[in-house]
Amino acid sequence: MITTQKLKEALIELFALEGMSAETLQDEDHLFGDGLGLDSVDAIELTIFLDNEYGIIFTNISESERVFASIKTLQEYINKHGK
Amino acid sequence: MKMNFKILKAAVVDAQEKCENLDEKRIVPKMMLRRRLTRSARIMVYLADACDFSEGSVVYGSAYGEMQATADIVGAIASKNPISPTAFQNSVYNTAPSYFSLLHKNKSEIITISSGDETSRNVLQSAALQAIVNEAPVLAVCSEAINIANIEEVNSCTDFLESGIAMTLEMTTKAATLEVLKREHKGLAPSLWAMMDVVVACDAYDDAIISIEL
Numbered sequence: 557m558i559t560t561q562k563l564k565e566a567l568i569e570l571f572a573l574e575g576m577s578a579e580t581l582q583d584e585d586h587l588f589g590d591g592l593g594l595d596s597v598d599a600i601e602l603t604i605f606l607d608n609e610y611g612i613i614f615t616n617i618s619e620s621e622r623v624f625a626s627i628k629t630l631q632e633y634i635n636k637h638g639k
Numbered sequence: 640m641k642m643n644f645k646i647l648k649a650a651v652v653d654a655q656e657k658c659e660n661l662d663e664k665r666i667v668p669k670m671m672l673r674r675r676l677t678r679s680a681r682i683m684v685y686l687a688d689a690c691d692f693s694e695g696s697v698v699y700g701s702a703y704g705e706m707q708a709t710a711d712i713v714g715a716i717a718s719k720n721p722i723s724p725t726a727f728q729n730s731v732y733n734t735a736p737s738y739f740s741l742l743h744k745n746k747s748e749i750i751t752i753s754s755g756d757e758t759s760r761n762v763l764q765s766a767a768l769q770a771i772v773n774e775a776p777v778l779a780v781c782s783e784a785i786n787i788a789n790i791e792e793v794n795s796c797t798d799f800l801e802s803g804i805a806m807t808l809e810m811t812t813k814a815a816t817l818e819v820l821k822r823e824h825k826g827l828a829p830s831l832w833a834m835m836d837v838v839v840a841c842d843a844y845d846d847a848i849i850s851i852e853l
Contacts, residue, residue: 571674572674572675573670573674574670574673574674575670593671595671597724597725597728600724601723601724601725604721604723604724607721608720608721
């Protein structure tokens with residue numbers, strides 16, 4: 557199980573989000589666009605992170621799009637499918 | 640053939656381990672761009688800023704390139720892990736001037752040169768040619784950032800694991816005001832020596848004009 561706090565900390569470290577903290581991020585914040593502001597390179601980085609850390613491999617893009625919608629959807633998916 | 644060039648500005652930075660105070664937050668205010676900058680890119684944009692240069696042709700040089708990103712890729716391969724896309728995009732030799740162009744929305748051409756110890760000599764010569772072609776100031780910049788894990792096991796060329804040198808130059812018909820002497824700059828990576836020769840020569844002159852063999 558990963559808490560939203562731990563996931564936020566992991567995302568901040570993974571993406572070097574200088575000036576952000578787990579406390580300033582909301583569970584519903586979008587990962588891309590107007591949320592954290594991540595981009596397509598980050599999406600691949602996140603995919604690799606999920607594979608390395610939780611053994612999660614996406615088989616179709618629409619599934620990853622849904623999972624990557626927000627911090628909360630990502631946390632729920634990790635806790636349901638992660639090893 | 641020799642032609643004369645005025646050195647408008649010059650800047651040097653070096654550190655035994657890591658250059659501090661590169662003023663990244665002011666120079667690169669957008670965190671989402673700043674977070675991706677490699678050490679060479681941070682040094683390069685700092686030097687460009689010190690030379691008051693944000694638009695125009697850039698000739699960039701590095702003998703060793705993006706060492707950390709390259710080491711990250713090699714490490715991932717060795718441990719059979721996937722390669723980070725960030726490391727991949729940051730591993731090319733023109734990473735630093737590309738970030739510079741993104742930062743300043745600079746659409747002028749970039750030339751990147753890597754030719755071992757002759758790197759800064761060739762950068763200077765290429766910048767001189769660009770200055771003639773464009774009839775505008777050109778930024779010549781070289782940097783080396785080799786501060787990676789275990790570098791002390793192989794490094795025998797420099798005391799400074801991070802270093803960089805930059806100058807802006809433009810063509811002039813005026814006579815040369817100084818002579819550039821070839822020197823040995825002990826401790827500094829030899830790839831930067833030729834441009835350091837120019838900086839040392841310029842130190843004593845307000846109106847520094849040098850001759851460059853083209």
